[in-house]
Amino acid sequence: xxxxxxxxxxxxxxxxxxxxxxxVEDDAVEQxxxxxEMPFIYNHLAVMPDVHLGKGATIGSVVPTVGAVxxxxxxxxxxxxxxxWRLSIHTSDLPDNLHAMRCDIEAAVPHGRTDNGGANDRGxxxxxxxxxxxxxxxxxxxxxxxxxxxxxxxxQNSVNHLGTxxxxxxFIEVCKDTEGHVWVMLHxxxxxxxxxxxxxxxxxxxxxxxxxxxxLPDADLAYIPEGTALFDDYVEAVHWAQDxxxxxxxxxxxxxxxxxxKHVPKFEVSEEAVxxxxxxxxxxxxxxxxxxxxxxxxxRARKGDxxxxxxxxxxxxxxxxxxxxxQSFCSCSHGAGRRMSRTQALKQITLxxxxxxxxxxxxxxxxxxxxxxxxxxxxxxxxxAAQSDLVRVKYHLxxxxxxxx
Numbered sequence: 001x002x003x004x005x006x007x008x009x010x011x012x013x014x015x016x017x018x019x020x021x022x023x024v025e026d027d028a029v030e031q032x033x034x035x036x037e038m039p040f041i042y043n044h045l046a047v048m049p050d051v052h053l054g055k056g057a058t059i060g061s062v063v064p065t066v067g068a069v070x071x072x073x074x075x076x077x078x079x080x081x082x083x084x085w086r087l088s089i090h091t092s093d094l095p096d097n098l099h100a101m102r103c104d105i106e107a108a109v110p111h112g113r114t115d116n117g118g119a120n121d122r123g124x125x126x127x128x129x130x131x132x133x134x135x136x137x138x139x140x141x142x143x144x145x146x147x148x149x150x151x152x153x154x155x156q157n158s159v160n161h162l163g164t165x166x167x168x169x170x171f172i173e174v175c176k177d178t179e180g181h182v183w184v185m186l187h188x189x190x191x192x193x194x195x196x197x198x199x200x201x202x203x204x205x206x207x208x209x210x211x212x213x214x215x216l217p218d219a220d221l222a223y224i225p226e227g228t229a230l231f232d233d234y235v236e237a238v239h240w241a242q243d244x245x246x247x248x249x250x251x252x253x254x255x256x257x258x259x260x261x262k263h264v265p266k267f268e269v270s271e272e273a274v275x276x277x278x279x280x281x282x283x284x285x286x287x288x289x290x291x292x293x294x295x296x297x298x299x300r301a302r303k304g305d306x307x308x309x310x311x312x313x314x315x316x317x318x319x320x321x322x323x324x325x326x327q328s329f330c331s332c333s334h335g336a337g338r339r340m341s342r343t344q345a346l347k348q349i350t351l352x353x354x355x356x357x358x359x360x361x362x363x364x365x366x367x368x369x370x371x372x373x374x375x376x377x378x379x380x381x382x383x384x385a386a387q388s389d390l391v392r393v394k395y396h397l398x399x400x401x402x403x404x405x
Contacts, residue, residue, distance in 0.1 A: 002389040003327065012036040016327060017047040020386050022378060023339065028053045032061065034217040040068045042291045046328045048298050049386035050337025050378065056202070056220035059297035059338075062331045066291050067227075069281060071205050071234065072220040073294045076198030078238055079245025080189030080279040081299075082308035082334075083253050084319060084397075086272035090180045091400070093264050098174070098362035098401045101263045105172060105403050108259045109252050111165035112405035117156060117192070123167070123405060124160040124192075131254070132163050135247050139240070143193070146237045153200040153237065161191035162244065163251030167405035169335075169372060171310075172256055175317065175397035182267075183397055184260065185317065186252055187310060189279065194241035201234045226292075235281070242280050249275060274306045274319060278334035286329050293329055301325070301332040301391050309391075311336045311380035313372055314358040316398045318384055320391035332390040336377040345376035363402035372404060 006015035006029070013036040017024070028051055035057050036045050042064040051060035056072025063073050095101065113123045125132060136159040147154045155161075165172060165188050172186040190197075205222035208214075208230070216222065224231045261267065276299050284293045299307040301322030309332065310317040324330050340348065354373040355365050363369075370376075384393065 002387075006033070008036070010037075013041040014044040015047060016044050017051070018328065018387050018390065019047065019049050019051065021382050022049045022386050024051055025053060028058050031058045031218075035061070035063060035073070035221065037217050038065075038070070038221060038223070040065045040223070042066045042289070043287055046331060048328075048331065048333035049383045050297065050333040050335050052338045054296060056218075057294070057296045060333060061296050062298050062329045063294040063296065064286065064291050064329055065294065066289070068223040068225050069231070069234070069292050069294060070221055070223045071198065071202045072222065073296055074198065074238060074281055075279050075296060076195045076202070077189040077279050078194035078198050079242035079277050081245060081249065081275070081277040082185065082187050082310065083249040083275045084183055084185040084273070084308050085253060085257070086177075086270040087182045087184065087267045088270060089182050089264055089267040091176045091182060092180070093267075094182065094400070095263055101174070101260065102362050102401050102403060104259045104262065105256055108255045109163070109165055109172060109403070111403060113167050123164055124157050125164065128159060132159065132251060135251055136162055139244055139247065142240050146197070146233070146240060149233055150200060150237070153197050155193040155196035157192035161193060162248055163255065164191060164248070165252060165403070165405050166191055170405060171313075172252065172403040173399050174260065174401040175399050177395045177397055184253065184256055185308065185310070185397065186249060186256065188245070188248055188252065190241040190245040191248060193244055197237045197241050201237065204230060238281055242277055245277065246275060274308050276300065276307050284329070286326065295331060297334045298331045299334050300330060301328070302330045306394070307332060307391065309333055309335060309380070309384065312374040312377040313363055313369070313402050313404070314361050314374045314399060315377070315380050316396060318380070318393050319395040319397065321394050322391055323389065325390050328390050332387050333383055336380040336383050338376060339378045340376045342371040342376075345371040345373065349373045349375050361399045361402055363399075364404055369404055
C-alpha cells in the first residue's frame with residue numbers, strides 16, 4: 001500500500017496520505033483533520049506528497065464532498081494550473097545566451113504587480129489587444145450574468161488580466177527534455193477576476209454560518225449547501241473562472257511562442273500539449289457515486305490523463321501520465337510543495353545561495369524572488385517517487401529560462 005492512513009476518530013473521515021519519504025508539517029496534518037470532521041466528506045480525504053498548510057483547506061489535498069462545497073477549500077486562484085507544449089526545435093537551435101529572449105517574453109506578457117494593481121500596474125494590459133478582446137468576447141456575457149446577480153463579485157481587473165502572468169509562484173519557462181527537445185511551460189490562473197469571485201463567495205458562506213449559528217472547527221471551512229441558489233451561483237461562477245484561467249494560459253502561450261520565434265529557426269508545436277487545472281471543483285463519479293471533487297493543489301490523473309508537476313526555478317519539472325488510482329480520486333500532486341513559508345524563505349535563503357541554486361538558468365537573480373528559490377520547496381524527485389502508483393513519468397524537463405512576476 002503506497003499511502004498511509006490517518007485513522008478516523010470522533011466521526012472524522014479517514015485521511016489517506018501519499019507522503020512516503022516526504023516531510024509533512026504538523027500544522028498541515030492538524031488542518032487535514034479539521035477538514036475531515038466536516039459531515040459531508042465522502043469516503044476519505046486524499047493527500048498528495050506536495051501537501052502543506054493552506055487557508056481553508058490544505059494545499060495538496062483532494063476534498064470529496066456530497067451535498068455541499070467549501071469555497072475556501074477551492075481557494076481564490078480559481079482554475080490555477082499549467083500549460084506545456086513541446087516544440088519541433090532542439091536545444092542546439094537556441095541562442096547561446098537566453099537573456100534577450102527572456103527580456104522579450106517579459107515585454108510580451110504582462111507580469112508582476114505595481115501601483116497596487118491600479119491603472120499603471122505593469123501586470124495588466126493598459127491597451128487591450130485585438131487577440132485579447134476576441135478571447136474576452138467568449139467570456140463576457142457569462143461574466144455579466146454572474147455580476148448582475150452578485151455585483152460585489154466584480155473585479156477591478158477582468159479583461160485587463162486576460163493573458164497576464166501575475167506574481168508569486170506563477171511563471172513562464174523554456175525547458176528541455178532528456179532528448180534535447182525544447183518545451184514551453186507556464187503556470188497561472190484566473191487572476192483578479194477569479195480572486196474576487198473566490199473571496200466574495202468565501203465571505204457569503206461565512207455569513208450563512210453566522211446567520212444559522214453553525215459552529216465549525218475552523219471558520220474557513222464555511223460551506224454552501226447543494227440545492228440552494230447560492231450553491232448554483234457559486235458553481236456557475238467557479239466554472240466561469242476556470243474557463244477564464246484556461247483562456248488566460250492559452251493567450252500567454254500564444255504570445256510567448258510568437259516571441260520565441262523571433263530568436264530561433266522556424267518551428268512547429270507538436271501534439272504533445274498539456275493544459276490542466278490544479279485549483280478547481282468538478283462533478284465526478286467515484287466509488288459508484290456522483291460527488292463534488294475539490295482539488296486544492298492537485299491534478300486530475302485518470303488513466304491516460306496527462307499532467308504537469310513542476311519543481312522550482314532550478315530543479316526541473318515532470319510531464320506525467322495518470323494511472324487512474326481510485327483511492328486518490330484519480331489525482332496526483334500539482335508540484336513540489338513548499339517546505340518554507342514565504343516569510344521563512346526570505347529570512348533564511350541568501351541571495352548567494354539563490355544564485356548558486358539557479359546556476360545555468362536564465363532567470364531573475366535578485367532578492368525579490370528569494371521566496372521562490374529552490375530551497376523553499378520540497379525535493380521534487382522525492383515527491384515524484386511518493387506517487388509512483390498515481391502517475392508514471394513521461395518526460396523530465398530541465399529549466400533553461402524562467403520568467404517570474
